[in-house]
Amino acid sequence: MAGVMTTPDDTSAGAATPTKPGADKSAATPGEINAFLRKNAATLFTRVPFVQALGLEFIGLDGDRPKARAPWREDVVGDPDTGIIHGGVLTALLDNLCGLSVVIGLNEFRSTATIDLRIDYLRSATPQLDILADAECYRRTRNVAFVRGRAWHETDEPGTDGMKMIATATGVFALNNPSRWSGPLSGSGGAKDGGAKDGKLKDGGAAS
Amino acid sequence: MTRNAALAEFIERMPFARKIGFTCAFHGDEMTATMPYAGALVGNASLPALHGGALGSLLELTAMAQVYLHTQSPKMPRTINVTIDYLRSAGPSDVFARASLRKLGRRIVSVHAEAWQGERDRLVATLRASMMIAQPLPDEG
Numbered sequence: 001m002a003g004v005m006t007t008p009d010d011t012s013a014g015a016a017t018p019t020k021p022g023a024d025k026s027a028a029t030p031g032e033i034n035a036f037l038r039k040n041a042a043t044l045f046t047r048v049p050f051v052q053a054l055g056l057e058f059i060g061l062d063g064d065r066p067k068a069r070a071p072w073r074e075d076v077v078g079d080p081d082t083g084i085i086h087g088g089v090l091t092a093l094l095d096n097l098c099g100l101s102v103v104i105g106l107n108e109f110r111s112t113a114t115i116d117l118r119i120d121y122l123r124s125a126t127p128q129l130d131i132l133a134d135a136e137c138y139r140r141t142r143n144v145a146f147v148r149g150r151a152w153h154e155t156d157e158p159g160t161d162g163m164k165m166i167a168t169a170t171g172v173f174a175l176n177n178p179s180r181w182s183g184p185l186s187g188s189g190g191a192k193d194g195g196a197k198d199g200k201l202k203d204g205g206a207a208s
Numbered sequence: 209m210t211r212n213a214a215l216a217e218f219i220e221r222m223p224f225a226r227k228i229g230f231t232c233a234f235h236g237d238e239m240t241a242t243m244p245y246a247g248a249l250v251g252n253a254s255l256p257a258l259h260g261g262a263l264g265s266l267l268e269l270t271a272m273a274q275v276y277l278h279t280q281s282p283k284m285p286r287t288i289n290v291t292i293d294y295l296r297s298a299g300p301s302d303v304f305a306r307a308s309l310r311k312l313g314r315r316i317v318s319v320h321a322e323a324w325q326g327e328r329d330r331l332v333a334t335l336r337a338s339m340m341i342a343q344p345l346p347d348e349g
Contacts, residue, residue: 048251048252049247050258051259075224076223078224078284079222080221081284086265087265088224088228088265091264092259092262095259095260096251096259113294114292115293115294116293119290119291121286124286
C-alpha cells in the first residue's frame with residue numbers, strides 16, 4: 001500500500017550499475033546501509049507513481065525528517081467554490097513522507113507498509129499556495145514504527161515561526177521482512193527483475 | 209434532481225475526483241464508488257500495490273459524496289479529520305467503496321467508509337471521518 005521499498009531503483013537514480021551496498025556480497029555494514037538509504041531518499045520518494053501523478057516534490061532531509069512539497073495545481077482541487085486542494089493529496093503526501101521517515105532510519109533493508117494513519121485538518125489550505133510537509137519516526141521496534149507528520153504553508157506572519165499549520169498526521173507502519181518479497185536490487189523496478197540476488201519476489205507475497 | 213444526477217454533479221465539479229477516476233452511483237438503495245485501476249495510482253511498483261494515498265483519497269471522496277447527498281447543499285462538506293486503517297495490500301485492479309453516516313449532528317457528521325477489490329468481504333482499507341456539514345448559502349436556500 002503506502003509502502004516505501006528500501007531498495008531504490010538504481011536505474012532511475014542515474015546509476016548504470018547497482019550501487020546498493022552488499023549487492024555483491026551479503027556484507028554491507030549497518031552504517032553503509034543507512035547511508036545508502038539516506039542518500040537515496042529523493043529517489044525513494046519520487047519514484048512512486050502516485051507521487052508523480054500528484055506532482056509532489058521532494059525537498060530534502062532535515063536531520064531525520066524528510067521534507068516535501070505539494071504544489072497547488074488545478075487538477076487536484078477538491079472544492080471548486082474555493083479552489084482548495086483535496087484532502088487526498090495531503091493523505092498521499094503525509095503517508096509517503098511518514099513511510100520515508102521510517103526507512104531512512106533503518107540499518108537494514110526492510111520494506112514498510114502503512115498500518116494506519118490519522119490526519120487532522122487544522123485549517124483549510126489556501127488556494128494557489130504550495131503546501132510543505134515533513135515527518136519524523138519517533139519510535140521504531142522490531143516490527144512496527146510510530147510516526148508523525150505535519151503540513152503547513154510558509155508565512156511571514158509574526159509569532160508563527162514561519163509555519164501556518166494545515167494538518168497533522170499520526171501513523172503506524174509495519175516493518176516487513178524483505179525476504180518475503182524483495183524489491184529490485186537493481187534494474188527497472190518491475191516485479192520481474194526483482195529479487196535477483198536474495199530472490200523470492202513473488203507477486204502474491206503481499207505486505208502486511 | 210435524482211440522486212445519481214446529484215452524484216454526477218459532485219464528481220463533475222471536483223477536479224481531484226476526476227483525476228483519480230472516481231465515479232459513484234446508486235445501485236439499489238446503496239451508493240457504490242469505484243476507482244478504476246490505473247498505473248498512476250500505484251505506490252509500490254514492485255508488488256505492485258496501490259498507494260495508501262490513493263486508497264485514502266477514494267475513501268474520503270466516498271465519505272464526502274455520502275455526506276453531500278444527505279445535506280442537499282451545493283457546498284462541499286469539509287473534512288475535520290480522517291483515520292484510515294490499511295488492512296491488506298491492494299493489488300492492480302479496480303477498487304470499490306461504500307460509506308455510511310454514523311451520527312448526524314446539526315453541523316458535524318461522523319461517517320465510515322470501506323474499500324474492497326475482488327471480494328466484498330476482503331476489505332483493503334477502512335476510514336472513519338468527521339466532517340463539517342456545509343451550511344446552505346444564504347442566497348440559495
